[in-house]
Amino acid sequence: MSTIIGDEDAIVLDSIDNFIKHDVLPVAHALEYGDTYPTAIVEKMKELGLFGAIIDPEYGGVGLSVKTYAKIIEKISEAWMSVSGVLNSHLIMATAVQRFGTEEQKRKWLPRFASGELRGGVGLTEPDAGTDLQAIRTKAVRDGKDYVVNGVKTWITNSMYGNVLALLVKTDPHAQPRHKGMSLFIAEKGEGMTVRKLEKLGYRGIDTNEIVYDNYRVPAENLIGGVEGKGLKQILSGLELGRINVAARGVGLARAALKESVAYAQVRKTFGSPIAQHQAIQIYLADMATRTEASQLLVQAAAEAYDQGKRCDMEAGMAKLFATETAVFNTMTAMRIHGAYGYSKDFNIERYYRDAPLLAIGEGTNELQRIIIARQLIERNPV
Numbered sequence: 001m002s003t004i005i006g007d008e009d010a011i012v013l014d015s016i017d018n019f020i021k022h023d024v025l026p027v028a029h030a031l032e033y034g035d036t037y038p039t040a041i042v043e044k045m046k047e048l049g050l051f052g053a054i055i056d057p058e059y060g061g062v063g064l065s066v067k068t069y070a071k072i073i074e075k076i077s078e079a080w081m082s083v084s085g086v087l088n089s090h091l092i093m094a095t096a097v098q099r100f101g102t103e104e105q106k107r108k109w110l111p112r113f114a115s116g117e118l119r120g121g122v123g124l125t126e127p128d129a130g131t132d133l134q135a136i137r138t139k140a141v142r143d144g145k146d147y148v149v150n151g152v153k154t155w156i157t158n159s160m161y162g163n164v165l166a167l168l169v170k171t172d173p174h175a176q177p178r179h180k181g182m183s184l185f186i187a188e189k190g191e192g193m194t195v196r197k198l199e200k201l202g203y204r205g206i207d208t209n210e211i212v213y214d215n216y217r218v219p220a221e222n223l224i225g226g227v228e229g230k231g232l233k234q235i236l237s238g239l240e241l242g243r244i245n246v247a248a249r250g251v252g253l254a255r256a257a258l259k260e261s262v263a264y265a266q267v268r269k270t271f272g273s274p275i276a277q278h279q280a281i282q283i284y285l286a287d288m289a290t291r292t293e294a295s296q297l298l299v300q301a302a303a304e305a306y307d308q309g310k311r312c313d314m315e316a317g318m319a320k321l322f323a324t325e326t327a328v329f330n331t332m333t334a335m336r337i338h339g340a341y342g343y344s345k346d347f348n349i350e351r352y353y354r355d356a357p358l359l360a361i362g363e364g365t366n367e368l369q370r371i372i373i374a375r376q377l378i379e380r381n382p383v
């Protein structure tokens, strides 16, 4: 069995290396500075089957393990983190359908998600509800064969160049507890939606938007699982996957900052010797490398637990917390090591430094991860 997994890893990761070398690295810098959507890269990702990476082959996907998927995300993020964002929320959406959709919904949607014909993400956050998702106010009211949606979503990635979302709404705003009034829909782009692009510090090239829903209609048959009131649970289960993905991005970014620092420290000289000979710089490099390796191990452990179908919110939370804080630490430390050149747009470090903080915020802030970890510690170790 381990040989098969080994082969799967080797073949897939080889093709990813190739993709990065030929399709991502040559254009990343220009697309990022221009904040230009990477259309050609997305087309190549379709050819590679990446939009169906972890979708079951029965429904047109590739059926990779999350462990392999995490390695792919590490590699892509080492080159350009935005590209991994085209996949992350898309596969969270697909996972919600794969885990909780009716058989009819799986047959209808998953093959189109897997091919990349339909691409998208998750519509959760609102102007007054981020960490506290149960405070959302976007409402869906049944009207014949449809639901009519009104409200505002914000910070929704892949909603301008993508064409479908897993949309979290209130079908019963008065329900107590609040989550019993929350439902999740597969919502294709359509009339009654106004999408406005948001300007960001980093994570550029990929679109993140505000969406106003004004009497937008979604067919009742698109209610995931066909039952109201299950939406929060359906989307939270996908967020474990999202956290592993974000942690893997952290590893990729941390490694990129480390590698460039190791190289630079050997060529930049001060006081007659390469700065790598100075103990202060050695301490930086050692801390960066150790944290990167530890992050990767946490990501792989969380991915393994996920693949085994175990509850892994604590493992995913630890990986997300540690790997993303490592990305923040490494990118800042890389800037210190590079001196003024780290601050220059001619070097990648400046881009890494702008990309890293998102990882501490997205898919549940790192404050929230600590709360999840602590709650699980107590639940798993009762006295």
Ligand SMILES: Cc1cc2nc3c(=O)[nH]c(=O)nc-3n(C[C@H](O)[C@H](O)[C@H](O)COP(=O)(O)OP(=O)(O)OC[C@H]3O[C@@H](n4cnc5c(N)ncnc54)[C@H](O)[C@@H]3O)c2cc1C
Binding pocket: 089, 121, 122, 123, 124, 125, 129, 130, 131, 132, 154, 155, 156, 157, 158, 200, 203, 208, 358, 361, 362, 363, 364, 365, 366, 367, 368, 371
């Ligand atoms: C580039 C980008 C892309 C994004 N893409 C998407 C997307 O595709 N889909 C989507 O739905 N959302 C997306 N988001 C939104 C993201 O998920 C939220 O920003 C995140 O969940 C935090 O919510 P918030 O920004 O409203 O912060 P808030 O919830 O207002 O939190 C503010 C601060 O308070 C802290 N805090 C809150 N509650 C607690 C508590 N109980 N205890 C301790 N501290 C607490 C937080 O950790 C944070 O430090 C994206 C955000 C960004 C920046």
